[in-house]
Amino acid sequence: MVRVRFAPSPTGFLHVGSLRTALYNFLFARHHGGVCILRIEDTDRTRLVEGAIEEQISSLAWAGVEFDEGPHVGGNHGPYIQSERFDLYAKHAELLIQNGTAYYAFDTAEELDAMRTRQQQAGIAPKYDRSSMRNQYTLGENETKRLLAEGAPRVVRLHVPLHEEVRFHDEIRGDMVVHGREIDDQILVKSDGFPTYHLANVVDDHLMEITHVIRGEEWLPSTPKHVLLYRAFGWDMPAFAHLPLMLDAQRKKLSKRFGSVMAQDFRDQGYFPAALTNYVALCGWNPGTEQEVFSMAELQQAFTLERVSKSGAIFDYNKLQWMNSQYLVAADPVELATEIKPLLDERGYAYTDLEFVASVVTLLKHRIHFLKDLVEFADYLFSDTLTEVEQGAWQSIAADDALRTALSNINSSLTEECLQTPDAFKAMIAQAAEAAGLKSGKVMKPLRLVITHREVGAELFDTIKLLGIDRTKRRLTEFVA
RNA sequence: GCACCGUUCGUCUAGGGGUUAGGACACCGCCCUUUCAAGGCGGUAACACGGGUUCAAUUCCCGUACGGUGUACCA
Numbered sequence: 305m306v307r308v309r310f311a312p313s314p315t316g317f318l319h320v321g322s323l324r325t326a327l328y329n330f331l332f333a334r335h336h337g338g339v340c341i342l343r344i345e346d347t348d349r350t351r352l353v354e355g356a357i358e359e360q361i362s363s364l365a366w367a368g369v370e371f372d373e374g375p376h377v378g379g380n381h382g383p384y385i386q387s388e389r390f391d392l393y394a395k396h397a398e399l400l401i402q403n404g405t406a407y408y409a410f411d412t413a414e415e416l417d418a419m420r421t422r423q424q425q426a427g428i429a430p431k432y433d434r435s436s437m438r439n440q441y442t443l444g445e446n447e448t449k450r451l452l453a454e455g456a457p458r459v460v461r462l463h464v465p466l467h468e469e470v471r472f473h474d475e476i477r478g479d480m481v482v483h484g485r486e487i488d489d490q491i492l493v494k495s496d497g498f499p500t501y502h503l504a505n506v507v508d509d510h511l512m513e514i515t516h517v518i519r520g521e522e523w524l525p526s527t528p529k530h531v532l533l534y535r536a537f538g539w540d541m542p543a544f545a546h547l548p549l550m551l552d553a554q555r556k557k558l559s560k561r562f563g564s565v566m567a568q569d570f571r572d573q574g575y576f577p578a579a580l581t582n583y584v585a586l587c588g589w590n591p592g593t594e595q596e597v598f599s600m601a602e603l604q605q606a607f608t609l610e611r612v613s614k615s616g617a618i619f620d621y622n623k624l625q626w627m628n629s630q631y632l633v634a635a636d637p638v639e640l641a642t643e644i645k646p647l648l649d650e651r652g653y654a655y656t657d658l659e660f661v662a663s664v665v666t667l668l669k670h671r672i673h674f675l676k677d678l679v680e681f682a683d684y685l686f687s688d689t690l691t692e693v694e695q696g697a698w699q700s701i702a703a704d705d706a707l708r709t710a711l712s713n714i715n716s717s718l719t720e721e722c723l724q725t726p727d728a729f730k731a732m733i734a735q736a737a738e739a740a741g742l743k744s745g746k747v748m749k750p751l752r753l754v755i756t757h758r759e760v761g762a763e764l765f766d767t768i769k770l771l772g773i774d775r776t777k778r779r780l781t782e783f784v785a
Numbered sequence: 786g787c788a789c790c791g792u793u794c795g796u797c798u799a800g801g802g803g804u805u806a807g808g809a810c811a812c813c814g815c816c817c818u819u820u821c822a823a824g825g826c827g828g829u830a831a832c833a834c835g836g837g838u839u840c841a842a843u844u845c846c847c848g849u850a851c852g853g854u855g856u857a858c859c860a
Binding site for chain 1: 786787788789790791792796797798799807808809810811818819820821822823824852853854855856857858859860
């Protein structure tokens, strides 16, 4: 049984990179009929942000990522919040102390800083020096016991074998090998008694029976430490898969400095969750076919780790917008109308009958990027109170006698008959224009402006048909008078 | 600095020892057209570099360059 987890820390809003990691975990689990778990990694007590857990859970739900186990849904492997598993980590650290794969260290922050400065000046890589710092090896058994007994501040560090190679396999990158001398004696338990990510993550993944660890590439360099931990505990390792990073236009890890990066931002801008999810899925993975628009079910069907790419991907807002348009055009107009109706009513628009709104959606969906654009873009359909037209444009029509005559002619010739076919409509316009000494091409733009107060929109024939003869005539009459 | 990872059109990517190196977004042009879109058709544009291996390398190997990540009592 495949069991995967998404393990965010509640230090802020859900990042779109995290969303992708969560999505890939979810898709992988569903593809294999497995279980997707949400685990909150809140072992850094200094960086907690209030409400972050709730926000992340709701953003994930919005995006369509579902969890089978987690703090919000329960499960048999809880608790799913690390701060509620505090005792577990201490117990496990104790195990490592006893079997000699971890040890106590008593160095202060200042002593560690001094050590790093020394190393930097000597031109060597900063790394905990087990043989010269204040730890149970250099202090001896009695002194260590004394310090522990008196409650001196201490941490637990991983005892990394200096002369061994650490090997593991990554599902995306292949076989990895790192020499022990390159691996730091990672702190496992901090002086506040809380575990670091490294310890907590390994203990929890084992206890929660995680089979595949799918996470961002930023974890690749510390994976050897995790491998060593599994070994120290005598546990089987899960499979690892390190995802390529999502990058900004400068090819850096996507960050706040660069436009929208939070799931919430996209939600606020009016992206469909399915469009965002679909785009994000394609950012670092491809199905090997030319299909680009995928329902969630299709993504679950198609997703495999083998087809995840190795290199980082720049987030392309253009393509995301294109994706959103695909969903806008394909969606059921009545559903879209239902979605946008509250916004229209909020505006106090008079014509928000669901069926009518759905017709407006159908008429204009190719001309907008976001559903909510309709609120402004189609105000002349939803309301009889039209926006102000720019003075100059209005004047030039009003001052043109021939045009006024033509529009007046149209006003009197407009009948249900004319709206039977586009040709009938055209014929009527041509006649009305000719009678005023104009070509029909000359009157179309002014006609649109008078009726909609806008220079762009759908075909006039369709627009008037939807507006209705009465409302159209009222606007023409008002202008001519 | 050191370690690790990566490198096909501007972007996301397919491909993989012999291909006209394919698609999508963006861009440009044409068509359609009463506007703006949408749509249709077409176009510009890529294998980082240097050595091997091979009859043949963009594809395999090794270097170099460039980029990224990591190097915390953060995750």
